[in-house]
Amino acid sequence: MRRLDRRLGHSLVAAAAALLVGLAGPAGSAAAVTPPADAPAWHVGIPPLATKWTSKVGPDNALPEYPRPQLTRDKWQNLNGVWEFARADAGQAVPAGQSLNERVLVPYPIESALSGIQRHEDRxxxxxTFTVPKTWGVGSGQRLQLHFGAVDYDAKVYVNGTLVATHRGGYDGFDADVTDALAGTGPQELIVWAEDLTDATGQPIGKQRRTSDHGIFYQGSSGIWRTVWMEPVPAASISGLTTTPDVAGGAVSVSATAAGGAGLRVKAVAKAGSKVVGTATGAAGTELRVPVPNAKLWSPDSPFLYDLQVTLLDGGDKAVDSVGSYFGMRQIGTARGADGKLRIALNGRILFNLANLDQGFWPDGLYTAPTDNALKFDLEQDKAMGFNAVRKHIKVEPDRWYYWADKLGLMVWQDMPAANTGPIPEQWRGQFESELHEMVREHSSFTSIVAWVPFNEGWGEWDRAATGRIADDVKAQDPTRLVDAHSGVNCCNSHGDAGRGDVVDFHQYLGPASPSPSGDRVAIDGEHGGFGLKTSNHMWFGDGQAYEMEPDEATLTSKYVQNQEAVITSAKACGISASIYTQITDVEAELNGFYTYDRQVAKMDLNQVKAINKKIIAQADGSATNVPQPSPGTPGLTGIAFYPLDGTAQDAAGDHDSTVVGGAAFVAGKNGDGVQFDGATGYLDAGAPVLDTASDYTAAAWVKLDRADGGFQTVVSQDGPTNSDFYLQYSGADQRFAMSFAGVRALAPVKPNPGQWYHLAGVRDTVKGELRLYVDGELAGTASACLPQSGPTGHTVIGRGRFGGNPVDYLDGTADQVHLYDRALSADEIRQLYASGS
Structure with missing residues (x-):
């Protein structure tokens, strides 16, 4: 069973969760049993780190807020608080009428300190017990709905021994009409069975693991982890509500589903404060268009929200049910900037999405924030630091998190929680897709969500075509938002770009990443940054790491500012229209947050953070950027340097003679002699830079490999301060020829054969912002390389590369006829060069 759609509300204060007052017998009886005097009490655990909210949590105030802000009613009761708890065995009978021997604080997952259990159980x-208030009139025209915000992962629910609900899925809620299982008017017994095998199965788990790896995966969260509550509803009642803004049409579409009757009608009234702005009436289950003339548009700078009242009418137009909700008027799409590149647009205007990565873990509550103020805290800090967006990273939050994003004005990129990092087993793939579409359905009315992200870095991905189909399916389900089929498509376990969805998304640490828009898809930097700092007495394991550790706050802040300045360059030169920095807080062993994991210490100068963030949003607006036009360069096919390698390393075109270094020897080549390299020490050194890497250039050579395995081999390169400015190479990671920058490769489509001669030509084109590789005179691969390069600093070399400050990737094979050009050769010229054999 699935929960009702959630849609605002009013700030309601829940009644304090009742402590156990008795035990109900099996269905059909209501004989109360007084707990023994020596029944155990709940005690909070001791977390490795405490937040400022840890001490504020207790049996009487465990998340008392109304949990469903987009479909509210004024009568409800919170069932959070102290419950009985016990480990379960597979196949064990339901312990109806039996006291359990431990106490747990719901809704904190059992592994958390706040739960009081602080250990994992598979089952x-x-x-x-609970008592239904007599004033609710349940049984005399009213029904009782029981709601679970989320239970991880499989759940069964029993009321007075009767099974009333089963559910699979750790991130979506479910509900049940339990009226017929009630026994009289006294205490009713409620029992929940849960099973969570976490990473032992193919279920969606995000970053949860049964045992933290002290790296990028964290302590799991099992069992009930969102609010449990109940409410009375009429026999004919509103069971779901969806709102979709239509900015261009000046209206909001409202769809209200109803249960319990035929011929029901719905009246929807939109208000701005106390002023009615639009009304519509129609049949339940149909789309109503409520006018919103001269709409106040929602944006991060002005997150205006309209109130919505929806009333269910019977055949005689008598009101039988009423719920409150809200909506924002906004439209997310794309537009071309003055530079001609496709970019993300909000309400028809280009707006750079500057986001923080938010993983949603807490040292005291793990998956569950200790309080509602804590849940809101991270979002408030995002706004205070100048971010206008958040990437909710492979986790789905309680509805109130999205409510606060709506209220505060933060655009949300919503991930689907991943399964394990390997391909999802075939028997679990349907479940993954089902939960993905349920996530979209349940959250389709939250104004803040602007994009859906089905896959991250290939985790769980089993087939590139399937990834494309899934992206298409999500877009068909919700055409009003962007679909980022695959965040980090260039990374890790990815099967490659499926070419589907609205977004090209690269990850690069430290970055930022610099993909370019492609066709009708915008480009974003889906993850970058990751600078870290140790903070004594505020680390989960007492130690940890990041992508690059810094010694102090000043250095960390400086690194952040420099890194974000590069985001502006990537936006202007490459056309990215979003960037996502890692991350808002430390998480367990990851120390790359703006805040420590306990949210007690800010690790950077946040004034400087805010200043650079505001600068990015202001300047990364798609305005035209003047791309320097390269000089025409030296005409002809000889080039500015030509090494025939006929018994000498002299330059036949100029004065860039090379020196033979290490294990390199002249042997029979492609055309006369060539140079054979030993794969370990040998190379040719020109003694100076030959190419101006700030402009266009081309490098060409004949090459014959002695081996083609997993090792990298460089044919021609030019040393930079740390890495080569470029690599004309054999990429061992791909086992293909490539023209590369560090982290960017234009790849040939097939693996070369050892012992066979190939003609390679690598082109750097600054106007198009790309690298091109030609093999045997034909275009073999391209790659976006839009960022400007610095001028030359190191020597041009043949037969090795440079990476991390060290000589690497020595050629194991023979090179001949090496040409270097101070311009981007055309395709026709490269074909002529290949045909000449030179």
């Missing part, structure tokens, strides 16, 4: 029982 578990929860038990408590």
């Amino acid at each position: 578990m029982w929860y038990r408590r």
